Every structure is written in C-alpha cells, then in structure tokens.
Amino acid sequence: MxxxxxxxxxxxxxxxxxxxxxxxxxxxxxxxxxAFAAEVGDTVSLPSVTLLDGRTLPAGYFRGKTVIVEYWASWCPFCAQQNPHLQKLYETTRGKPLEIVAISIDKTPKEASDYLRDRHYTFPAGMDTADWQRTLGKRKALPELYVIGRNGRILRKEVGEMFPEDVAALAEYAGK
Known part of the structure; x- marks a missing residue:
C-alpha cells in the first residue's frame, strides 16, 4: 500500500x-x-444621561454615589405596577445619599414624557442609549432594576416586578 x-x-x-x-x-x-447583561458583582461606570426634562447628568455625576437604575416602558403593565413604589422611594430618600434614575426603552421620548406627566412621576428619567446598553446590556424583561454601590459595583439586580415592600426596602442602600 x-x-x-x-x-x-x-x-x-x-x-x-x-x-x-x-x-x-x-x-x-x-x-x-x-445578549450581554451586567450581573451582581460586576463593576460599571454609568454613562451620562439626558433626562426627559432636558437636563443632562454627566457620567461623573454618578461617581461615588449609590444609584438605583430602573429600566421601564410606558406600555409595560409590570412597570405600571412598580413605578408608583419607585416614586414613593424617590420621595422618601430625597436628600439622602441615594440617586434614582429611570431609563425608558420606549420608542420616543414623547411616549415616556407623557407617561410620567400623566402619572405625576418626578423621579429622574431618560431614554436608553447605546452607551447605557454597553454598560448594563440589553433588557431581558421589564422592569429591570439595578442597585449600584458607590464603588460602581452592582449590589443587586431584580428582573421583573418587585413587591411594594421590596421597593421600599431599597432605601437601605443609601450610602452603601
């Protein structure tokens, strides 16, 4: 052979x-x-956000602060259940070392602005951007909530609607 x-x-x-x-x-x-998604334990640096009221919070604004980021949409029924509790948390933690920012995935800022105005929500809210997607990833469900510590480490992540008492308990992260 x-x-x-x-x-x-x-x-x-x-x-x-x-x-x-x-x-x-x-x-x-x-x-x-x-579908990249940031997870508990990851360290992130939040990008700037242009709020629906026209103000801009620069990226450095969040450094050294504990931040709660909630992703939501005006058409999401679970967000409609959770957002009143987020508003209450925002009101009860004003002046404390805890920032709240809600990021809408609506198609237009008008949809998100109208939703907030009609429900008298005053928590800071902006639109999802490519920078935010690079930082925390794409959404897998709504609402989606992150607690980010002063050092930029993700302390908690909740996917789906939270119970009212669980949203209220997020106040314990002030200063962490």
Missing amino acids: HPVPRPWRAPWLAGLARRALAFAVALGALTPLC
Whole structure:
C-alpha cells in the first residue's frame, strides 16, 4: 500500500481549517450582538444621561454615589405596577445619599414624557442609549432594576416586578 500523497490531504485539511477559522471569526464578530447583561458583582461606570426634562447628568455625576437604575416602558403593565413604589422611594430618600434614575426603552421620548406627566412621576428619567446598553446590556424583561454601590459595583439586580415592600426596602442602600 502506498501512503496517500500529502498534496491530496493538504487541501482537504486546509479547507477544514479555513472553515473552522471562518466560523470562529464569525462567532467572535457576533459576540457583541449577543445578549450581554451586567450581573451582581460586576463593576460599571454609568454613562451620562439626558433626562426627559432636558437636563443632562454627566457620567461623573454618578461617581461615588449609590444609584438605583430602573429600566421601564410606558406600555409595560409590570412597570405600571412598580413605578408608583419607585416614586414613593424617590420621595422618601430625597436628600439622602441615594440617586434614582429611570431609563425608558420606549420608542420616543414623547411616549415616556407623557407617561410620567400623566402619572405625576418626578423621579429622574431618560431614554436608553447605546452607551447605557454597553454598560448594563440589553433588557431581558421589564422592569429591570439595578442597585449600584458607590464603588460602581452592582449590589443587586431584580428582573421583573418587585413587591411594594421590596421597593421600599431599597432605601437601605443609601450610602452603601
């Protein structure tokens, strides 16, 4: 028996290697599109946010502060149940070392602004942006809430509606 000549094997192996490499490159290219989501223990640096009232909170505004970030939408029934409790938390923690910012995923700022105005919500709210998505990832459900400590570490993450007493208990994070 004669061994199979190398030139015959090489193209097949080379073709397989090229396909494997192309697959690996394609997979790597898709990684940023995959559903990244920040988790408890991760450290983040929050980006600036333009609030629906026109004010801008620069990225540095959040440094050294405990921040509660809630993602919501005007069409979300679970957000409609949770947001009154977030408003109450906002009112009871004013002046304490705790910041609240709500990030809407509505299609337009008008939808979000109208929702807040009609319900008399005064907590700071802005729109989701590419910077916020790079920082905390894409939403898996609504509402989605993060508690971020003064050092930028995510202390808590809640996906889905919280009970009123659980929202109220978030006041304990003031200063953490």
